[in-house]
Amino acid sequence: MAVLDIFSSGNMDTWWFLTITAIVIVVTKALLSRSKSIPGPWGFPIIGHMSLLGKNPLKKFEYYRAKYGDVYKIQLGVWPTVIINGHDTVRKVLSEQSDSFAARPPFNSFKSIANMKTLTFSYFNQRYLLHRKIGSSVVREYATKHSKKMEEILQDEVDVIVNEFTRQNEKPFNPYKTVMEATGSFIYQFCYGKGENVRDDEDFLQYIKNFSSLEEITKTGNPTDLLPLLETFDPKDMRHAVDLLMSKIIRYKLGDEPNEIGLTKNDVLGVIGDYSGAGFDPSAKAFLWLLLYVAEYPAVQRKIQEEIEKKIGNRRVTASDREQMPWTEATILESMLLAGVSPLGLPHCATKDVFVNGYMIKKGTVVIFNYYSVGHDEQWEDTFEFKPGRFLNSEGKLNKSKIESVLSFSAGRRRCPGAVLARNELFLLLASVLQKCQIRKPQQEEYDLEGIFSTTYYPKPYNICVLSREF
Numbered sequence: 143m144a145v146l147d148i149f150s151s152g153n154m155d156t157w158w159f160l161t162i163t164a165i166v167i168v169v170t171k172a173l174l175s176r177s178k179s180i181p182g183p184w185g186f187p188i189i190g191h192m193s194l195l196g197k198n199p200l201k202k203f204e205y206y207r208a209k210y211g212d213v214y215k216i217q218l219g220v221w222p223t224v225i226i227n228g229h230d231t232v233r234k235v236l237s238e239q240s241d242s243f244a245a246r247p248p249f250n251s252f253k254s255i256a257n258m259k260t261l262t263f264s265y266f267n268q269r270y271l272l273h274r275k276i277g278s279s280v281v282r283e284y285a286t287k288h289s290k291k292m293e294e295i296l297q298d299e300v301d302v303i304v305n306e307f308t309r310q311n312e313k314p315f316n317p318y319k320t321v322m323e324a325t326g327s328f329i330y331q332f333c334y335g336k337g338e339n340v341r342d343d344e345d346f347l348q349y350i351k352n353f354s355s356l357e358e359i360t361k362t363g364n365p366t367d368l369l370p371l372l373e374t375f376d377p378k379d380m381r382h383a384v385d386l387l388m389s390k391i392i393r394y395k396l397g398d399e400p401n402e403i404g405l406t407k408n409d410v411l412g413v414i415g416d417y418s419g420a421g422f423d424p425s426a427k428a429f430l431w432l433l434l435y436v437a438e439y440p441a442v443q444r445k446i447q448e449e450i451e452k453k454i455g456n457r458r459v460t461a462s463d464r465e466q467m468p469w470t471e472a473t474i475l476e477s478m479l480l481a482g483v484s485p486l487g488l489p490h491c492a493t494k495d496v497f498v499n500g501y502m503i504k505k506g507t508v509v510i511f512n513y514y515s516v517g518h519d520e521q522w523e524d525t526f527e528f529k530p531g532r533f534l535n536s537e538g539k540l541n542k543s544k545i546e547s548v549l550s551f552s553a554g555r556r557r558c559p560g561a562v563l564a565r566n567e568l569f570l571l572l573a574s575v576l577q578k579c580q581i582r583k584p585q586q587e588e589y590d591l592e593g594i595f596s597t598t599y600y601p602k603p604y605n606i607c608v609l610s611r612e613f
């Protein structure tokens with residue numbers, strides 16, 4: 143009767159509304175019924191696939207990709223998890239559907255870190271967006287506007303590295319401790335200012351010694367620890383990340399009580415914990431990979447040194463030299479491509495029901511982007527060979543579109559906010575060390591270029607011999 147009333151009363155707007163709603167329901171149902179169920183391997187009940195992934199899940203994921211395609215699902219404990227693989231699929235999803243995957247899953251371990259309120263381990267909402275905006279702008283400003291500070295710190299660290307390396311008198315040694323200390327010291331001084339010395343910190347030295355998990359490097363952004371630095375804050379002199387964060391707190395008028403989107407002053411100061419937690423280990427391991435590769439490939443090393451001789455000579459290397467050193471940049475990119483230190487990034491979580499390659503991924507599903515599979519995708523030639531030349535065009539210049547295809551820092555909403563700092567750091571360390579040292583593989587040693595999979599993907603222990611360079 144009601145429908146007839148609509149016609150008889152001439153209420154065509156309501157009629158159209160009902161018709162369109164019906165069409166939307168039918169089309170959505172049709173789409174859902176046509177959506178394929180996500181393929182994936184069989185796993186044990188409850189524990190799922192945890193025990194089947196083995197020591198190096200990257201190998202297992204490669205096998206699953208060959209069998210099931212770019213999108214497949216596994217069960218990680220109680221969490222249904224979708225793994226997204228391959229250059230085209232990962233890049234497309236992260237660039238076109240980034241918001242749909244921009245949350246972190248509410249794992250107990252993540253919840254225990256400040257109840258999902260840190261920058262790295264948080265839900266995706268307005269609060270996160272401002273937190274993130276502040277966190278990224280501080281790194282960017284430091285690496286660009288205050289790049290002199292960054293260069294000075296790294297120059298001191300290079301002096302220590304070169305001293306340690308040449309002190310070995312050309313005998314084989316493992317560079318691990320020296321590299322970990324130098325990169326740890328850099329991130330520490332980025333956070334707290336030049337001169338702060340991580341080498342005096344017993345917890346940090348223990349961490350390096352034991353390969354244990356990096357829970358805390360004493361100061362983890364706990365605002366009470368930062369008090370002495372906050373007391374000497376001068377808006378005209380940005381000494382370190384704490385000062386830059388403080389300037390943002392003032393700009394966004396943040397206080398002890400949550401603002402209208404739930405952000406507090408302490409949440410912002412806590413970003414120091416994100417920097418030291420997420421910023422140290424990957425950079426350290428990336429530099430260890432670089433030393434290994436230049437020792438294994440002397441011709442690549444020689445080309446970097448030729449570039450240094452031609453463009454820099456004996457003067458100190460600066461961040462702006464990056465622009466005129468395409469071969470050095472290409473070597474860093476190649477190393478990130480083949481041995482991306484964060485091969486699975488951090489887990490994401492679907493923020494709504496969303497389609498990828500015709501498969502519906504349900505809201506709340508854990509999603510892992512496999513960056514390692516991007517680096518070893520068939521779109522690159524010789525995916526397991528070290529060939530920095532692939533990033534250069536016929537004029538020897540860097541090929542932009544190729545660079546954009548390296549997703550070691552991820553892409554989209556959760557892209558690593560430290561990428562700009564890390565890329566400068568790796569460049570300054572590599573170019574400065576190779577300016578002063580020649581790195582060689584010891585005669586009796588064979589290198590294994592397959593890494594160890596842990597929170598980062600890092601090289602197995604190796605030795606190098608170092609000769610001083612004079613030119």
Ligand code: HEM
Pocket residue numbers: 261262263274277281416417420421422424425428482483484486487488489550551552553555556557558559560561563564
């Ligand atoms: C070679 C060095 C580095 C690599 C390869 C790397 C890679 C990554 C990757 C893959 C992610 C996860 C992205 C995702 O969830 O999709 C990430 C997140 C993050 N990285 Fe880095 N990173 C490096 C250095 C740094 C540095 C130097 C800093 C800071 C100073 C930093 C700070 C962070 C933070 C705070 C996050 C969490 C971002 C968020 O959840 O919004 N990283 N990084």
